[in-house]
Amino acid sequence: MTDMRILGIETSCDETAAAVVMNGTRVLSSVVSTQIDLHARFGGVVPEVASRAHVEMLTPVISQAMLEAGMVDGGKVDAVAATVGPGLIGSLLVGVSAAKALALVWDVPFVAVNHLEAHLYAAFLEEPDLELPLVVLLVSGGHTMLVCMEGHGRYRLLGQTVDDAAGEAFDKVARFLDLGYPGGPAIDRLAMEGDPRAVDFPRPMKNDGYNFSFSGLKTSVVNYVRKNPDVAAADVAASFQDAVCDVLITKARRAAKEVGAKGLCLGGGVAANSQLREQLLDACVADGLQAFLPARAMCTDNAAMIAAAGWYRLASDGPSPLDTGANPSLSLSVLGS
Amino acid sequence: MLVLGIESATTQVGCAIGGHEGVLASAHSSRAKRHAEILTPQIDFVRRQARIELREIGVVAVDLGPGLFTGLRVGIASAMAIAHALTVPMIGVASLDLLAFPVRFTSKLIVAAIDARRGELFHAFYRPVPGGVQRVSDYEVSSPDDLASEILARSEDCLVVGDGVLRYHEVFDGLRKVELADFGFAYPNAASLVQLAHAQALREQWVKPWEITPLYLRKPDIDINWATRDTK
Ligand SMILES: [Zn+2]
Numbered sequence: 388m389t390d391m392r393i394l395g396i397e398t399s400c401d402e403t404a405a406a407v408v409m410n411g412t413r414v415l416s417s418v419v420s421t422q423i424d425l426h427a428r429f430g431g432v433v434p435e436v437a438s439r440a441h442v443e444m445l446t447p448v449i450s451q452a453m454l455e456a457g458m459v460d461g462g463k464v465d466a467v468a469a470t471v472g473p474g475l476i477g478s479l480l481v482g483v484s485a486a487k488a489l490a491l492v493w494d495v496p497f498v499a500v501n502h503l504e505a506h507l508y509a510a511f512l513e514e515p516d517l518e519l520p521l522v523v524l525l526v527s528g529g530h531t532m533l534v535c536m537e538g539h540g541r542y543r544l545l546g547q548t549v550d551d552a553a554g555e556a557f558d559k560v561a562r563f564l565d566l567g568y569p570g571g572p573a574i575d576r577l578a579m580e581g582d583p584r585a586v587d588f589p590r591p592m593k594n595d596g597y598n599f600s601f602s603g604l605k606t607s608v609v610n611y612v613r614k615n616p617d618v619a620a621a622d623v624a625a626s627f628q629d630a631v632c633d634v635l636i637t638k639a640r641r642a643a644k645e646v647g648a649k650g651l652c653l654g655g656g657v658a659a660n661s662q663l664r665e666q667l668l669d670a671c672v673a674d675g676l677q678a679f680l681p682a683r684a685m686c687t688d689n690a691a692m693i694a695a696a697g698w699y700r701l702a703s704d705g706p707s708p709l710d711t712g713a714n715p716s717l718s719l720s721v722l723g724s
Numbered sequence: 725m726l727v728l729g730i731e732s733a734t735t736q737v738g739c740a741i742g743g744h745e746g747v748l749a750s751a752h753s754s755r756a757k758r759h760a761e762i763l764t765p766q767i768d769f770v771r772r773q774a775r776i777e778l779r780e781i782g783v784v785a786v787d788l789g790p791g792l793f794t795g796l797r798v799g800i801a802s803a804m805a806i807a808h809a810l811t812v813p814m815i816g817v818a819s820l821d822l823l824a825f826p827v828r829f830t831s832k833l834i835v836a837a838i839d840a841r842r843g844e845l846f847h848a849f850y851r852p853v854p855g856g857v858q859r860v861s862d863y864e865v866s867s868p869d870d871l872a873s874e875i876l877a878r879s880e881d882c883l884v885v886g887d888g889v890l891r892y893h894e895v896f897d898g899l900r901k902v903e904l905a906d907f908g909f910a911y912p913n914a915a916s917l918v919q920l921a922h923a924q925a926l927r928e929q930w931v932k933p934w935e936i937t938p939l940y941l942r943k944p945d946i947d948i949n950w951a952t953r954d955t956k
Contacts (some may be wrong), residue, residue, distance in 0.1 A: 435793065435944030442797050446804050446934045477794045480760045481801045487764040488805035492778050709768065712761040 393701070394452070394464040394489070395694025396445070398482030399474025399502045400529065401425075401432045403444040406690035407456035407464065411508075411698030412515045416455035417684075417691040420444045427568045431558060432528075438477035445485055452690070466490070466706070468498040468697025470505065472717030473529070479713035487709050496706030498697040502688075503719045505696040506654040507536055509685040512695050518649035518677060524639045526663070527655030527688075528554030528569075531599045533638060534719065535646045539699050544719050545642050546597025553631055554657045556601040560608050560627055564620050574624045575660050581625030586611055586618070588630040593637055604630055628662055636666045643676055650677030658686035725782035725925050728767070728806065729917035732759050732799030733791025733819035734838060734887055739767050740914035741774040741781070743922060747915040749773035754911065759798040767802070781810055783930055785921030787912055788816040789939040790846035790863060791838055796938060804933045813930035815921040818939055822912035823886045824850040824857045825920060827905055832881040833860075837888035838912075840865055845888040846941055847871055849878075856920075865941045868892035872899060885909050 390409055397404040406417035422440045426432050453459065469486030472479060483499075490497035506525050510517055521536045522545070531548040551559070554571055561570025566577060588607050591600045608627050612618060643651050651671050657663065664680050671678035685692060726743045737759040740750030749770045753762050771778055786803035789796045807814045823836035834850040834857060845868055849861040866874075868888070872895050875882050884896055885905035896902055924930065 429946055433944060433946050436946075438793065438797060439938070439940070439944060442801055442804075442938060443934075445801060446808050449805075449808065477797065480794060480798050484760050484763065484798045484801040485805035487760075488767075488802040489809050491764055491768055492806050492809035709764040710761045712758070 391465045391698065392456070393466045393468050393498070393694040393697050394449070395500070395690035395692070395697055396449070396467065396469040396482045396486045397688055397690040397693045398441045398445065398478050399470045399472070400478060400688060401437050402688040403441050403448050404688060404690035405449045405452035406694050407452055407458065408512070408691050408694035408698065411695045412512060414512060414691045415457070416452045417689055418448050418452045418455065419689050420448050423569060430562050430568050432475070434475045434477055437475060438481060441478050441481040445481060449485070463493060464495060466496040466498055466697065466701055467493070468500050468693050468700070470502045470693055471499040471711060472714035473502055474715060476713055476715040479715065483711065483713050487711070491709060496701060497709060497711070498701045499707035499711045500693050500696045500700060501717055501719065503530065503532070505692040507534060507542065508696040508699065509654055509681045509692040510652045510679050512685060512691055513681055514679060517652070517679060520646055520648050521650050521652050522639060522643040522646060522648040523652045523654055524635060524667070525654045526553045526635060526657035528552055528558060530655060531601070532719070533597050533642050535642065535648065540703050542719065546599065546638070548599040548601060550600050550602035551605060553599070553601055553635065554655070556605045556631065557657065559605050563609055563612070564623065566624070571657055571660060574628055575662070577621050578625040578628045578662065581619065581621030581623070583625040583629035585622035586626035588626050590630055590634050593634050597638055597642055599634065599638070601631070628660070632660070632663050632666050635663065636670050639667070640670050640674060643674065648676065650679055652679040654681065654686055656687045659683040725922070726776060726780050727783050727785050727918045727921045727925060728781045729785040729914045729921055730763070730767070730799045730803045731787035731819070731822060731912045731914045731917055732763065733787045733789045733796045734911050735792070735795070736911040737762050737766070737795065737799065738914035739763070739770050740918045741770055741776065742915070742918040747918050748776070750915045752911070752914065759795040763798060763802055778806070779810060781812060783813055783815055783921065783925045784810070785815040785817060785917050786936065787819050787822060787917060788936070789819055790840065790865070790941040791819050792841065793940065800936060800938055804936060807933040814933050814936050815924050815930050816936050817917055817920050818863060819912045820846065820848040820863060821857070821859065821920070822916050823909070825916045826909055826913055827883055827885050828852045828857045830883050832883040832903065833878065835871070835875060835882050835884040837871060837884060837886040839888040839891045843867060845871055845892070847888065863939060863941060868895040872896060875899065875902060887911060
């Protein structure tokens with residue numbers, strides 16, 4: 388088989404990203420332009436601001452990714468993959484439109500990629516021979532889900548959040564504590580100076596199935612701080628983070644055991660959280676599981692994972708039609724049944 | 725020099741290819757909210773109808789807006805990507821200029837108005853000049869009533885054109901000295917875009933793909949989307 392270089396494009400939320408990946412595993416370049424500063428003063432992602440920034444940044448980001456992959460003169464990509472959902476509709480359409488236009492001009496296949504599926508593939512970029520089945524804990528600002536990956540393109544959604552995503556809870560608690568934006572890293576930092584046992588916050592749905600619920604936990608934090616205004620913010624941050632990690636890890640371990648998984652894998656922006664990473668490692672050691680923690684840059688939104696997922700998708704399903712649009716509420720099962 | 729023109733600022737999406745021989749092929753579709761699905765195959769179709777290869781395109785022209793933001797960006801992102809892939813320059817033309825151009829054979833003052841939703845219109849005033857039109861106002865956004873008052877204040881014969889005028893025709897119907905252009909002129913036309921851009925291309929009045937800036941005329945709404953925030 389000849390080498391296949393795929394250009395991946397990701398614009399589902401607030402990162403404008405492009406990457407060139409060879410054969411689904413070798414990252415030739417990965418460029419991410421984050422809009423965090425643009426959204427920081429609003430304390431969350433503003434869709435119209437995000438879409439405008441994607442239009443502005445996408446061409447330079449693609450140029451940079453091509454340049455870094457050594458494809459300036461005559462170097463051609465063999466396919467173009469883009470996130471078609473889930474995400475913000477206006478943002479998704481920028482990347483999908485550009486990707487299809489490039490595929491048309493270069494006369495190469497276009498591949499529609501499910502953003503969630505791409506997060507699952509982030510792990511394979513670093514470890515192509517991961518043993519399956521694998522339980523993936525996907526935690527970000529938009530999603531909190533437990534997925535059992537049985538094979539390439541074959542996975543089962545075990546459970547997901549019924550209200551707020553874990554990352555969303557981090558953002559909201561950080562905003563309430565005046566820690567700035569984004570909330571994940573801010574709480575992570577402050578929690579290091581606090582006592583995780585200072586406040587006994589509830590562990591919502593901890594021993595109950597594989598679904599998650601974080602909106603009540605956020606409310607408990609708000610109520611506690613209002614009743615105890617003198618409490619140290621670091622203790623609140625540490626206790627809140629401990630409650631989130633406890634629920635996530637407990638469920639992931641139970642899932643791994645019940646499906647007979649060979650290993651546990653983390654994905655999504657919240658996977659950059661130090662306590663979550665540490666506890667997942669400890670849990671895997673205790674349970675005799677292979678632990679897989681992709682580099683932080685591969686956990687957060689990037690286009691290398693889009694190109695990697697696109698490579699597997701292209702091999703299994705062939706190209707996507709050029710009349711493909713974006714689907715803001717695309718679920719994992721639509722593409723991967 | 726061959727020009728590919730892409731317009732997507734209204735509920736219509738279209739493209740055309742042309743050059744010194746005039747417009748070789750064009751297509752338009754106004755099935756709302758399907759811009760991204762329609763545009764790429766449409767470009768391929770028009771390319772075949774024009775009997776050219778995309779690599780023969782020397783400049784990519786695009787409608788800069790103002791218009792409906794999401795659709796507008798589909799056209800601009802596609803146009804930028806094509807120009808980038810072909811390593812050719814770009815020419816941006818405002819949607820309102822595209823509306824005014826086809827009705828240039830009038831002696832009246834031309835008012836181009838695009839539906840901006842939320843009870844407002846994007847609009848500009850033009851005077852017919854030999855070979856085209858000349859804009860005589862800023863690009864603005866206001867309510868149909870405010871535009872009607874502005875038209876009355878000018879107290880001269882006017883031809884109003886665009887989907888904004890059709891939507892709020894009851895505001896403009898019966899205004900003294902005001903004529904409404906017919907439905908066939910309601911949307912920006914990709915063929916006009918190619919014509920206008922070709923003239924500019926001959927004078928090398930073009931920009932790099934990353935220098936293209938959409939004309940929004942409105943600040944973004946600040947409503948945070950918690951549900952889809954996906955990176956911490
Ligand atoms: Zn993500």
